[in-house]
Amino acid sequence: MFKVNEDYLKLPGSYLFSTVGKKFRAYQADHPEKKVISLGIGDVTQPLTPSTISALHSAVDEMGKAETFHGYAPDLGYDFLRNAMAEEYKGRGCDIAADEIFISDGAKSDSGNIQEIFGRDNVIAVCDPVYPVYVDSNVMAGRTGTYDETTGTWSDVIYMPCTEENGFVPQLPERVPDIIYLCSPNNPTGAALKKADLARWVDYANENHAVIIFDAAYEAYITEEDVPHSIFEIPGARTCAIELRSFSKNAGYTGLRLGATVIPKDLASADGHSLHPLWARRHGTKYNGAPYIVQRAGASVYTPQGQQEIRDLVGIYQKNAAYILNGLKEGGYTVYGGINAPYIWMKTTNGMTSWEFFDYLLENAQVVGTPGSGFGPSGEHYFRLTAFGTYENTVEAVERIRRLG
Amino acid sequence: MFKVNEDYLKLPGSYLFSTVGKKFRAYQADHPEKKVISLGIGDVTQPLTPSTISALHSAVDEMGKAETFHGYAPDLGYDFLRNAMAEEYKGRGCDIAADEIFISDGAKSDSGNIQEIFGRDNVIAVCDPVYPVYVDSNVMAGRTGTYDETTGTWSDVIYMPCTEENGFVPQLPERVPDIIYLCSPNNPTGAALKKADLARWVDYANENHAVIIFDAAYEAYITEEDVPHSIFEIPGARTCAIELRSFSKNAGYTGLRLGATVIPKDLASADGHSLHPLWARRHGTKYNGAPYIVQRAGASVYTPQGQQEIRDLVGIYQKNAAYILNGLKEGGYTVYGGINAPYIWMKTTNGMTSWEFFDYLLENAQVVGTPGSGFGPSGEHYFRLTAFGTYENTVEAVERIRRLG
Structure with missing residues (x-):
C-alpha cells in the first residue's frame, strides 16, 4: 500500500507564479478587449542574440551527420563550456577550476535540487522575501517543520527579514543556520550585497561551518x-x-534552459565530507546533461561577440528598469531595486496587501506584477515589477500606474 | 554546522556507466594503437533524422525573432507535444489525456526523481537485474536500508530475480511491495513482458494498492x-x-534530452491522495520545462514522415541486435534478448564474473560491454551488449568475440 510524500501536502496553495499566471489568464479571458501588460513572471521578451542563434544552427547541423553527431553529454557538462566559464571566473579574480563547474538545465532545477545532498536535519536560513523555490524545495524534503498560516512562516526555517529599515540587506541571524541561501542581486527586492556585506557572511559561514548557497x-x-x-x-x-x-x-x-552550479573541492562538512563528489553523484544518477546544442550556444556567449551581444541585451532591460524606477518615483510611489537588478520593489498604496494590490492593478491598469507576500512574510505590502517587458509595454505600464496615483 | 545527506554515502562505488567509461578510457590511453569498439553504454550512434533536424532549425529561427520568441515553457510541457503523444496513446487504445502527460528532459531524470513524491517508508521492488537508477535514487532517499556487500543487495529492497530459469520474467514477490519498478522491454536482459504477464502485475498492484512505475x-x-x-x-x-x-x-x-511521464488522474493512494498534482507540483517547483526547440523536435517525431524515419532508425539498430544475437549463438555463446529490445544478454564463459569478462573482452577483443552484475546480483555471470553501434562495428565486434571462443 503506497503512501505519498506527506511533506508535499504541507505546501500551502500552488506555486506563486502558477497562481499569478492563472489569475492573468482568467482576467484576459473575461476581458478579451483589454490589453494586459505583464511585468509579472520574470520572463524575458527579447529574442536570442545572433551568436546564440548561429551556434544553435551549427550544432543542429552537427547532430544531423553521423561523423559529428553527439549522444549522451558528459555527466557534468562539456569541457568547452566549463572551460569558458572557468576563464570568466579567472578574469574576475576567482579561483575556480573547470571541473568545479557542473553544467545543468538551469538555476531553478539546481536551486531546487541542491538541498538533496544535505542531511534532513539541517536548518536553513533564507532572506525574507526571496525566490520561493529555496523554501518550497526544503518543505518537500521535510526540513522546515510546521507552517503557521497567520505569520506565513515555517517553524524550522530561519527568516532574515530584508526591509526598508535595514536597506533590504539580510542581517546575521541570532540562531545559527546550517545552510544559508543568499540571492544577490536579490529576487524580488533588487537589493545587492556589497563586498563588505558579503565578506561578513563568508566569515560567519566559515566560523560556524555553515554553507552558503x-x-x-x-x-x-x-x-x-x-x-x-x-x-x-x-x-x-x-x-x-x-x-x-x-x-x-x-x-x-529562459526557454533554452542552461545553468551551472559551482562547488569548490575545498568545501566539506565539519566531519570531513566533501560536497563536490556528492553533487557529481547526483548528476551521474539523476541527470543526463544539458543538450549538446544548448551547451554549444552557451559557449558562444563567452566569445567577444557573444559578450558584446549580452551586454546590449542586458542594457535593454536595464533601461526598462531605470524607466520603471524613476517613472514610479516621479509619480510619487515608493520604489526600490532596479539599479543592480531587473526587479523593482514597489510599496503598495493605501495599505493594500500585496494580493489586493495585484487585483487592483490588474483591474484598473491591466498591469500584472507579482505580489510581494508570495516571496515571504516581509514581502507583504510590496509588489514586484520586472524590467523584462518590451520598452513600449514598460512605458505604457508605468503611465497606466501613474494615472492611478 | 551543516551535515551531508548520509544516504548518499551509502552508495557503493560510482555509477555503473561512469566506471565502464573510466576503464574504457584508461585502456585506450594505454593502447592508443588499438581500435576499441564500445557496445557498452546504451548510447546511439546514428544522426538525428531529417524531420528532427528541420524542426530544430525552424524552432531556432523562431527563437531569433521577437515575434516568435519563446521564453519559459509551460511547466508541464507544450500542448502541441502533449497532444501528439495523447493521439499516439489513443491509437494504441489507451485512455490517456494530454494533461496526464508531463514533458521532461528525459527518462533518466524522471526515473530518478519520481520516487520523491512517495513517502520515505514505502518499500520498493525491482527486477534483478535492472537499470541501476531505480535503486540508486531510492538509496539516496534513505528508502533502502543497509547494503550487504556479500550479496550486493539492500535490506529493504525486494528483488525479483529475472533468470534463465524463469525466462527473465519477474515473478510476483512473497512480501508485498508498495512501489514496483517494471522495465519492459527490460534493460539489461532485453526480455519483454507479454500482455498476460503484465495484466497479472496490474491486477496484483490494484489488489494491494501498490503503484507500478x-x-x-x-x-x-x-x-x-x-x-x-x-x-x-x-x-x-x-x-x-x-x-x-x-x-x-x-x-x-540521447544528446537532445526529451522524455515524458504519464500519471493518470485516477491514480491515488489508499488514503486518497492523487499522484498527478504532486508530480505537477514537483515540476512547478523544481523544473522549468524542456527547451522549446527540443519540444518542437519531439512533435516532429509524430508526423507521418517523422514516424517513418524513426521506424527506419530503429530498424538499423534492430538489424544490429539480430546480428549480435544470431552471430554469438552460432559462435556457441549463450545469449538472450535482442528480439524486443536493443540489448543482448550474454552469459559469460568459463565461469568468469561479469567484471572479469569485461576485462577479458576489453583486453583480448577490444570490445566494451557492460558487466551484468552492475545491474543487480542476478546479473552476475552475464554481460550486456547493445545494438547501438554502427553496423560495421557491430559486425567486427561479433567476429572478434567469436574468434575468442
Missing part, C-alpha cells in the same frame, strides 16, 4: 562597483560557498 | 505481437500505473 542569477545587472558578481570574489568563499549560475537573464535563455 | 523506454524495439508497448493497454492500469517515456532510443535523442 549563493544564487548569482542576476549578476549581469550589477552596475555598482563594490557589488561582487560572484561570491568567489570574497576570500574564504571556497570553503563555505556554492554558487548558482544562470543563462536565463543575461543571455535570455 | 513502468519504464517504457525501449517500446519501439518490440517486434512480437503480444507484447504491449504501454502499460495503459492493460485494463486497470489507470488506477495503479505511472509510465515513463523516452525519446532517446526511438528517435535518437
Whole structure:
C-alpha cells in the first residue's frame, strides 16, 4: 500500500507564479478587449542574440551527420563550456577550476535540487522575501517543520527579514543556520550585497561551518562597483560557498534552459565530507546533461561577440528598469531595486496587501506584477515589477500606474 | 554546522556507466594503437533524422525573432507535444489525456526523481537485474536500508530475480511491495513482458494498492505481437500505473534530452491522495520545462514522415541486435534478448564474473560491454551488449568475440 510524500501536502496553495499566471489568464479571458501588460513572471521578451542563434544552427547541423553527431553529454557538462566559464571566473579574480563547474538545465532545477545532498536535519536560513523555490524545495524534503498560516512562516526555517529599515540587506541571524541561501542581486527586492556585506557572511559561514548557497542569477545587472558578481570574489568563499549560475537573464535563455552550479573541492562538512563528489553523484544518477546544442550556444556567449551581444541585451532591460524606477518615483510611489537588478520593489498604496494590490492593478491598469507576500512574510505590502517587458509595454505600464496615483 | 545527506554515502562505488567509461578510457590511453569498439553504454550512434533536424532549425529561427520568441515553457510541457503523444496513446487504445502527460528532459531524470513524491517508508521492488537508477535514487532517499556487500543487495529492497530459469520474467514477490519498478522491454536482459504477464502485475498492484512505475523506454524495439508497448493497454492500469517515456532510443535523442511521464488522474493512494498534482507540483517547483526547440523536435517525431524515419532508425539498430544475437549463438555463446529490445544478454564463459569478462573482452577483443552484475546480483555471470553501434562495428565486434571462443 503506497503512501505519498506527506511533506508535499504541507505546501500551502500552488506555486506563486502558477497562481499569478492563472489569475492573468482568467482576467484576459473575461476581458478579451483589454490589453494586459505583464511585468509579472520574470520572463524575458527579447529574442536570442545572433551568436546564440548561429551556434544553435551549427550544432543542429552537427547532430544531423553521423561523423559529428553527439549522444549522451558528459555527466557534468562539456569541457568547452566549463572551460569558458572557468576563464570568466579567472578574469574576475576567482579561483575556480573547470571541473568545479557542473553544467545543468538551469538555476531553478539546481536551486531546487541542491538541498538533496544535505542531511534532513539541517536548518536553513533564507532572506525574507526571496525566490520561493529555496523554501518550497526544503518543505518537500521535510526540513522546515510546521507552517503557521497567520505569520506565513515555517517553524524550522530561519527568516532574515530584508526591509526598508535595514536597506533590504539580510542581517546575521541570532540562531545559527546550517545552510544559508543568499540571492544577490536579490529576487524580488533588487537589493545587492556589497563586498563588505558579503565578506561578513563568508566569515560567519566559515566560523560556524555553515554553507552558503549563493544564487548569482542576476549578476549581469550589477552596475555598482563594490557589488561582487560572484561570491568567489570574497576570500574564504571556497570553503563555505556554492554558487548558482544562470543563462536565463543575461543571455535570455529562459526557454533554452542552461545553468551551472559551482562547488569548490575545498568545501566539506565539519566531519570531513566533501560536497563536490556528492553533487557529481547526483548528476551521474539523476541527470543526463544539458543538450549538446544548448551547451554549444552557451559557449558562444563567452566569445567577444557573444559578450558584446549580452551586454546590449542586458542594457535593454536595464533601461526598462531605470524607466520603471524613476517613472514610479516621479509619480510619487515608493520604489526600490532596479539599479543592480531587473526587479523593482514597489510599496503598495493605501495599505493594500500585496494580493489586493495585484487585483487592483490588474483591474484598473491591466498591469500584472507579482505580489510581494508570495516571496515571504516581509514581502507583504510590496509588489514586484520586472524590467523584462518590451520598452513600449514598460512605458505604457508605468503611465497606466501613474494615472492611478 | 551543516551535515551531508548520509544516504548518499551509502552508495557503493560510482555509477555503473561512469566506471565502464573510466576503464574504457584508461585502456585506450594505454593502447592508443588499438581500435576499441564500445557496445557498452546504451548510447546511439546514428544522426538525428531529417524531420528532427528541420524542426530544430525552424524552432531556432523562431527563437531569433521577437515575434516568435519563446521564453519559459509551460511547466508541464507544450500542448502541441502533449497532444501528439495523447493521439499516439489513443491509437494504441489507451485512455490517456494530454494533461496526464508531463514533458521532461528525459527518462533518466524522471526515473530518478519520481520516487520523491512517495513517502520515505514505502518499500520498493525491482527486477534483478535492472537499470541501476531505480535503486540508486531510492538509496539516496534513505528508502533502502543497509547494503550487504556479500550479496550486493539492500535490506529493504525486494528483488525479483529475472533468470534463465524463469525466462527473465519477474515473478510476483512473497512480501508485498508498495512501489514496483517494471522495465519492459527490460534493460539489461532485453526480455519483454507479454500482455498476460503484465495484466497479472496490474491486477496484483490494484489488489494491494501498490503503484507500478513502468519504464517504457525501449517500446519501439518490440517486434512480437503480444507484447504491449504501454502499460495503459492493460485494463486497470489507470488506477495503479505511472509510465515513463523516452525519446532517446526511438528517435535518437540521447544528446537532445526529451522524455515524458504519464500519471493518470485516477491514480491515488489508499488514503486518497492523487499522484498527478504532486508530480505537477514537483515540476512547478523544481523544473522549468524542456527547451522549446527540443519540444518542437519531439512533435516532429509524430508526423507521418517523422514516424517513418524513426521506424527506419530503429530498424538499423534492430538489424544490429539480430546480428549480435544470431552471430554469438552460432559462435556457441549463450545469449538472450535482442528480439524486443536493443540489448543482448550474454552469459559469460568459463565461469568468469561479469567484471572479469569485461576485462577479458576489453583486453583480448577490444570490445566494451557492460558487466551484468552492475545491474543487480542476478546479473552476475552475464554481460550486456547493445545494438547501438554502427553496423560495421557491430559486425567486427561479433567476429572478434567469436574468434575468442
